[in-house]
Amino acid sequence: MSKETKILEAWNGINGQIKDIVADYIKVRRAYYEKQVAKLQQQMTEDAKRYTLLLSEGQITKDDYETLIKARYGQLKIELLSEISVSKSKFEEITRKVLNIAIATMLAII
């Protein structure tokens, strides 16, 4: 068997592994992200309800209320950005894993 054929066979094997790793990653992260978004939206709703109650009880003013709602929206934005950033970092770990598999396999043949 020529070296070229060996390399192609090895690469086909790696391709299968890469597909599995990336598919698993996307499946897990998508489920996690959807769950987190729902959780963050639920928390925002709970907080907004609390601020509305405080306003109705006269514990805070209308200006306090508006400031709190706007700031809480800012918090939600930051939390969503954080989830994206964490996801990107995890994707980097996956690309490193894929790269390590490819390098180890190909170097063994070369």
Place this chain on the structure above:
Amino acid sequence: MMLKSSSFLSRWRVLLFAGLFLAACISNPYDESAVQNTNNLRTRTTELMNRGVEPYTQHSAAIDVLLTDLKKTQDQAAANPKNAEVAKSWEALNNEVVGPYFAKWQRDGMLNPVFITQSVQITESSFNAILRAEEAKPKK
């Protein structure tokens, strides 16, 4: 055949090195000083916010210094193109969470304790989200 095979191997080597180079370019590694700075700013910000029951004028100098440090951190994060989400988070923290709180304190002179408690919760959660993003960065 030998020549063809050798050129094929060279191509693979080039591809491997290109892959390694690409991976190095993509990564935005964990930075302990960024984590420490965020922790430090969180403590200073919430401590000052809790003083909202006192007149703004008593704390205006400390607030100015804090806002300058927060803006500096935002600019540093924005200077790294691989750090877009964290940079946007600092921008939102400064413009939508912390900035309006101190502006209101300045405008009103003193703040309502119930409002302060709720605002501090929002600020702490926002800082914690930024910390989670910083701490998740890949360690070299």
